[in-house]
Amino acid sequence: MNPQAEELNKIIQAKNPVIYDLLSAKGKNIFFPKKGILGQTADAKGTRINATIGAAVEDNGSPMRLESIESNIKLDPSLVFPYAPSFGRPDIRAKWQSMIFEKNPSLQGKTLSLPVVTNALTHGVSMAGYLFVDEGDQVIVPDLFWGNYNLILTHAYGAQLSKFNLFKDGGFDLEAFRAKLAEGGIGKKILILNFPNNPTGYTPTQAEIKAIVGIIKESAEAGNKIVVFSDDAYFGLVYEEGIEPESIFAPLSDLHENVLALKIDGPTKEDYVWGFRVGFMTYGVKGGDAELYGALEAKTGGAVRGNISNAANVSQSLLLSAFENEAYHAQKEAKFEIMNTRYQAVKEVLKDDKYQQYFTALPYNSGYFMCVQLAEGLDGEQVRQILIEKYSIGLINLNNVLRVAFSAVAASDVKELFEGIYNACKDAAQ
Structure with missing residues (x-):
């Protein structure tokens, strides 16, 4: 093992040995190199002639660039063309952390890591897998989950997705969740919680979140070592009263010394910048301090460097500029109202x-999606094909559950959408 990895491991073991035990073999071995090329480059910063970094510069010292590209970007070239740090730019990391606190008021007074920048949330989940998942590990997920978890965790890291029933009596199935967390005896537990959920568009109520957190705490008190990946891709898009507006990361971040909370989030869905590919990984644990978090950030930064080197500088610069724009919050609220109007249109039509002759809506209250469960005897793939060929409507079929992305449907088209599903089901039933 590299001495730099050993140094980080000693810090983690001294501060919280549970977190060391949660790390995968890769996670234990990874580090951010302070020596070698990066260290020598850092030493040379400020020199008059700097021939260390693998980038080209103009004779005046500014980044070398093509005018055909520069002419399309209204930013200082120094914020666009050079590499960003593997941890992400310090300014956007600090800004995103402050935004996490603003969006989750119950975090006030708590100590978190600085977010580490990833190439959006898919990469964040992948880096979480790198750091915490060994081949054969069970990763607990609801039975309705984002299909990309399979590619990321199962096919890339050899994990096994262990599913629990998501819904019971129109809400979160707390009994199934408790039973799943208890399976396999006392030991390491890896859990993904994704609210608002993809594909269902469901966020637990405030009472349900409290119960979920309580179950996790009970499990930790029984001796389990738990890492929770909070996939917050659709954070903030909550359309009903009584639904928890904060991330479950907030109460988990200082719940118990045996619970490491990892918030994986970003502006992709929150700020409608799908192609920017910027995400964040933020850690929280009871008793966590700057030294412990610094070690976790270093391992995360090392994993990022060894995987993609760094996320795009231009995307980070554009986002930071937007976050600091005085019109940002009003513009975001305007887009939220459009999404809310579409959600309300779905609710109205489904009255x-x-x-119900052919399908029923699964619980939904937030995010980009909702799902309908087809009646027994109908074939989801057949219905999907009829929708495309006869009604010019595209949906996703998930084993006879149809996912509807109302985020992509004008409110005025919602009635036609569900009439199409109804008629396609009628056609399939004949």
Whole structure:
């Protein structure tokens, strides 16, 4: 093992040995190199002639660039063309952390790591897998989950997804969740919680979140060592009263010394910048301090460097500029109202009882999506094909559950959408 990895491991073991035990073999071995090329480059910073970094500069010292590219970007070239740090730019890391505190008021007074920048949330989940998942590990997920977890965790890291029933009596199935967490005896537990959930668009109520957190605490008190990946891709898009507006990361971040909370989030869905590919990984644990978090950040930064080197500088610069724009919050609220209007249109249309002949809506209250469960005897793939060929409507079929991305449907088209599903089901039933 590299001495730099050993140094980080000693810090983690001294501060919280549970976190060391949660790390995968890769996680234990990874480090951010302070020596070698990076260290020598850092030493040379400020020299008059700097021939260390693998980038080209103009004779005046500014980044070398093509005018055909520069002419399309209204930013200082120094914020666009050079590499960003593997940890992410310090300014956007600090800004995103302050935004996490603003969006989650119950975090006030708590100590968190600085977010580490990833190439959006898919990469964040992958880096979480790198750091915490060994081949054969069980990763607990609900039975309705984002399909990319399979590619990221199962096929890349050899994990096994262990599913629990998500819904019971129109809400979160707390009994199934408790039973799943208790499976396999006392030991290491890896858990993914994704609220608002993809594909269902469900966020637990405030009472349900309190119960979920309580179950996790009970499990930790029983001796389990738990890392929770909080996939907050659709954070903030909550359309009903009584639904928890904060991330479950907030109460988990100082719940118990045996619970490491990892918030994986970013502006992709929150700020409608799908192509920017910027995400963040933030850690929280009871008793966590700057030294412990610094070690975790270093391992995360090392994993990022060894995987993609760094996330795009231009995307980080554009986002930081937007976050600091005085019109940002008003513009974001305007887009939220459009999303809310689409959600309300779905609710209104589904008041018609006739649809229940062929499908019923699964619980939904937030995010980009909602799902309908097809009636027994209908084939989801057949219905999907009929929708495309006869009604020019595209949906996702998930084993006879149809996912509807109302985020991509004008409110005025919602009625036609569900009439199409109804008619396609009728066609399939004949």
